[in-house]
Amino acid sequence: MTILDGKKTSADIKAEIAEKVKELKAQGKKTPHLAAVIVGNDGASKTYVGAKVKACELVGFDSTLIELPTETTEAELLAKIEELNNNDAIDGYIVQLPLPKHIDEHKVLLAVDATKDVDGFHPTNVGRMALELPTFLPATPYGVMELLERYKVPTSGKNVVVIGRSHIVGRPMSILMSQKRAAGDATVTVAHSRTANLKELTLKADIIVVALGVAEFLTGDMVKEGVTIIDVGITRLDDPSKKNGFRLAGDVHFESVAPKAAFITPVPGGVGPMTIAMLLKNTLLAGENRA
Ligand code: GUN
Incomplete structure (x- = not known):
């Protein structure tokens, strides 16, 4: 069993980006600048945004954090x-x-200018992704593709089950893996809350991407030997024994699934850090496009 180490891979990618930033600076060119807007006080969101801003500093980008109160009106945000x-x-x-x-x-x-949309969420960029035109790929699916590619996980002709059809993970994940590209060429099934006999599907899957947001949902009895598991979930579960009062759980019951897996992402330290690395990659590209 191979752990797909997102922490290490994201560190490699960040080092590659930091090198590029050094070159830009040496040439007297503009440093890429990412801004992040957060509205309200959600603890997990604040942690994620904080990590994104910190990652900018690490690679030498400029960054701006814009924190707006929960009561911000739609007009004010626009x-x-x-x-x-x-x-x-x-x-x-x-x-x-x-x-x-x-x-x-x-x-x-x-309302976001599609040329500055480094999350790849603007309808124009979603369309460009679907049409395989150059664009900003949404960071989480992009990170999964990069992880599969760097670990040389075979995907061509494989049966992939994506559990979850969200606009920011499940749907784009299913599009990318079905495309003719690195970590693509797979036969993809999108499962969701209305799927009948999910276990029948997962037992046949060579690769399962779980992006559902239900802690420890996928268990060992639902997967076959040699499966590749990508766990996108991250839920805070109360745990009084921990210093901060919670522990992080993925959508995969790691203890029962890992022994059957050929490749598996851990939580934390799997997909999460990759998301941040790919956001930085998109920001670098945005800077290049604007130069
Ligand atoms: N919320 C959860 N994931 C994301 C993400 O990748 N980008 C943004 N903007 N919000 C998120």
Whole structure:
């Protein structure tokens, strides 16, 4: 069994990016600049955004964190987005999701300048991805593809089951893995909450991507020997024995699944760090595109 080490792989990618930034600086060129907007006080979201900003510092990017209160109106957020669109110093930016319920997420994502949309969430960029045109790939699926590619996990002709059809993970994951590309050429099934006989599907799968948000959902009895497991889930479970009062659980019951797996991502230290590395890669590309 091989652990797909996202922490190490993301560190490798960040080192590659830091090297590029050094070259840019030596040539007197502009340093890539990422901005992140967060609305409200969700603890997990704040942690993720904090990690993204910290990663920028690590590779030598400029970064701007914009923290807005929960009561921010949709109009105020749209005005902030317009400001970021028009700010030449900013190469790319993200609006951390989820947004408070009174804000229309679709309206917000549509307002982001597609050339600065380093999350790859704008409908234009989703369309470009589906058409295999150059674009910003959404960071989490992009990170999974990169991990599969760097570990040379065979995907061509393999049966892949993606559990979850979210716009930011499951759906793009299924599109990318079915495409003719590195870590692609697979036969993909998208399973979700209405899927009948999920276990029948997962038992036949060569690769399972679990992006459901239900802690320890996939158990050992649901997978075949030699399966590759990609665990995108990350849930905080109360655990009074821990210093911060919680532990992180993936969507995979690691203890029962890992012994049957050929390759498996851990949680934490699997897909999560890859997401951040690919966001940086997209920001580097945004800077290059604008130069
Ligand atoms: N919320 C969960 N994942 C993501 C992500 O990749 N980008 C943004 N903006 N919000 C998220």
